[in-house]
Amino acid sequence: xxxxxxxxxxxxxxxxxxxxxxxxxxxxxxxxxxxxxxxxxxxxxxxxxxxxxxxxxxxxxxxxxxxxxxxxxxxxxxxxxxxxxxxxxxxxxxxxxxxxxxxxxxxxxxxxxxxxxxxxxxxxxxxxxxxxxxxxxxxxxxxxxxxxxxxxxxxxxxxxxxxxxxxxxxxx
Ligand code: FES
Ligand code: FES
Numbered sequence: 001x002x003x004x005x006x007x008x009x010x011x012x013x014x015x016x017x018x019x020x021x022x023x024x025x026x027x028x029x030x031x032x033x034x035x036x037x038x039x040x041x042x043x044x045x046x047x048x049x050x051x052x053x054x055x056x057x058x059x060x061x062x063x064x065x066x067x068x069x070x071x072x073x074x075x076x077x078x079x080x081x082x083x084x085x086x087x088x089x090x091x092x093x094x095x096x097x098x099x100x101x102x103x104x105x106x107x108x109x110x111x112x113x114x115x116x117x118x119x120x121x122x123x124x125x126x127x128x129x130x131x132x133x134x135x136x137x138x139x140x141x142x143x144x145x146x147x148x149x150x151x152x153x154x155x156x157x158x159x160x161x162x163x164x165x166x167x168x169x170x171x172x
Contacts, residue, residue, distance in 0.1 A: 004065045006031075007075030017063035021055075022046045024062040025072055033073035033105045037134070044133030047106035048072045054113035056132075073105035076112060080154075088112055091150040099137035107133045111147050120151050 002013045006029060013028050025034050025048065037045030039058045046058040049071040071079065077086045088111050098104045107130070114121055114129035121129065126144050135143065
C-alpha cells in the first residue's frame, strides 16, 4: 500500500510501487488534468509538484512519492489564500496563453514552482525554469508574459499595508 497526500487529501493506493506517479494520478485517482506526452521526461506535460518541487510524473515511481505531498493542476488554486484561481491561472486566461492546451497544466505547474521560490523572476530565470516544458503550439512568449503578470498580481496580493512594503512572500 502506497500512502501519499494529493492536493491536501490523504490517499492510499494498492498499486505496483513501480507504477509511474502519472498513472496513479490519472488512472487510480481519476484526475486527468496531468497529461501524458512523451513518457521519457522530455516534454513536461506530466509535471506535478512533489513536496513543492516540479517533477516529471511519467518517470517518477509512485513509491518515490510515498509519504510525500503531491500537488496536481487540480490543486493549484489551493496553493494560494482565498477563493478563486491561482494568479498564474488568471494570468494564463488574461494573456490568452493556451492554444490546443495539451501542455498547459505542465506549464502552469512548472511556473508555480518557479514563483514559489522566485516571486519576481527575470527572463533568464523564467527560461531556465520552463526549459523542460515543450509547447508544440509555440506559446513561449505568452507564457513568459503571463508569468510576469502573475508575479505582479502576487506582489499586490501580498502587499502588507502595515509595513507599506511588498513582502517577499512565497505562494505556499
Ligand atoms: S510525459 Fe512526462 S515529460 Fe513528457
Ligand atoms: S498550447 Fe498546444 S502544446 Fe502548448
